[in-house]
Amino acid sequence: MPWKASSLVNVYMTVFTRVPIDVLTGWSNKHMLGALENLTETKHGTENSNFFLTTVLRNLIVTVFENVGNHELPFYLCYMYFLSVNGVPAPILNSNVEAIPVVQWVDKPVAITLKLIGSTQEVPGNPHLLETGRALAALHHISKKTTLFNARVYSISWVKDKVSNYAYVVPFGKRYVFEYRSSIQLFFFLAGGYKRLDDGVCHGDLFKDNVAFEQLFHMHRQRLSGCFDFYFSGQEKMLVDVAIALNTWCTSSNGLLNAYATVKLMHSYQTIKPLKNREKKKLLVTLEVMSFRFWLSRVGGFYKKRITATIYTYDPDCFKHMGSLYSRKEWFISYVCAL
Numbered sequence: 001m002p003w004k005a006s007s008l009v010n011v012y013m014t015v016f017t018r019v020p021i022d023v024l025t026g027w028s029n030k031h032m033l034g035a036l037e038n039l040t041e042t043k044h045g046t047e048n049s050n051f052f053l054t055t056v057l058r059n060l061i062v063t064v065f066e067n068v069g070n071h072e073l074p075f076y077l078c079y080m081y082f083l084s085v086n087g088v089p090a091p092i093l094n095s096n097v098e099a100i101p102v103v104q105w106v107d108k109p110v111a112i113t114l115k116l117i118g119s120t121q122e123v124p125g126n127p128h129l130l131e132t133g134r135a136l137a138a139l140h141h142i143s144k145k146t147t148l149f150n151a152r153v154y155s156i157s158w159v160k161d162k163v164s165n166y167a168y169v170v171p172f173g174k175r176y177v178f179e180y181r182s183s184i185q186l187f188f189f190l191a192g193g194y195k196r197l198d199d200g201v202c203h204g205d206l207f208k209d210n211v212a213f214e215q216l217f218h219m220h221r222q223r224l225s226g227c228f229d230f231y232f233s234g235q236e237k238m239l240v241d242v243a244i245a246l247n248t249w250c251t252s253s254n255g256l257l258n259a260y261a262t263v264k265l266m267h268s269y270q271t272i273k274p275l276k277n278r279e280k281k282k283l284l285v286t287l288e289v290m291s292f293r294f295w296l297s298r299v300g301g302f303y304k305k306r307i308t309a310t311i312y313t314y315d316p317d318c319f320k321h322m323g324s325l326y327s328r329k330e331w332f333i334s335y336v337c338a339l
Ligand SMILES: Nc1ncnc2c1ncn2[C@@H]1O[C@H](COP(=O)(O)OP(=O)(O)OP(=O)(O)O)[C@@H](O)[C@H]1O
Pocket: 042, 043, 044, 045, 046, 047, 048, 049, 050, 061, 091, 113, 114, 115, 116, 117, 205, 209, 210, 212, 228, 229, 231
């Protein structure tokens, strides 16, 4: 049966693994986090089980990793540590990389990180777009200097695997579109120009719900307090991160890229890290490929989760048609990329 976004209504549960209070108290004592005051489950998130934990000393996030193995966690934590000591705000708790609280619960790794101040922005305005563009560019800039390495998460084999697994959920008359878009995706990875794009460790998931902003009391504006959810980060073309950000931060409700928002984000990104000509030429196809990539993972997520329980899933519909939008013309790209 083909999926339908409307059937996502009433699908609300974001925690898969709960941790008893006495276990949390033990961790808190061991890592000197302070006496526990409050514990609540987060309302969003589809990958891991996240809790807001308040102690007398701090506001924390407890993440029980559902799909990240013990061997993978050190990269993510070290990368967050690397970013935060280099001025890109990531929610790492200790300034000593050896003292980051990592524990184990029912055979799953658990990390305790800082809860960022403020909240995420569903409808970003000028300052949000400008600060996000700047933060992403700073992240890319500094990531060039790290020796940390994590293999690309969304590789050719990932695409092939998902496409073959999910093809049956696409209505029969639409399968040619699915095949066409997946071929663009594969072509993108295999094309010669792809190899020459700038790469390094990328965030991989810089959606609006992964950046927090705090209100400045003395001013009528907000300031970026940090980026989180680095658990898709890995080696990637930096243009891919830019396209993910544009698709999610700058798209209007009708699915079209908003020129005003795109110019803001791109301008602030490029003041720190200007795109090279070969990157500008590939931006159009990268936007298309990334919209398909998230559509694919959301459709897959919907099916996987529907089988297991009623849990929170993201709506795939907003990425469905993005690849064929009229605003994605060459002139539009040169306009928004102009510094
Ligand atoms: N460091 C943090 N500071 C503030 N809030 C956070 C932090 N980390 C997680 N959260 C909260 O927890 C929620 C879920 O976190 P996150 O997005 O990391 O989960 P996930 O399961 O990995 O989700 P996704 O499906 O987006 O990959 C966020 O929407 C946010 O409200």
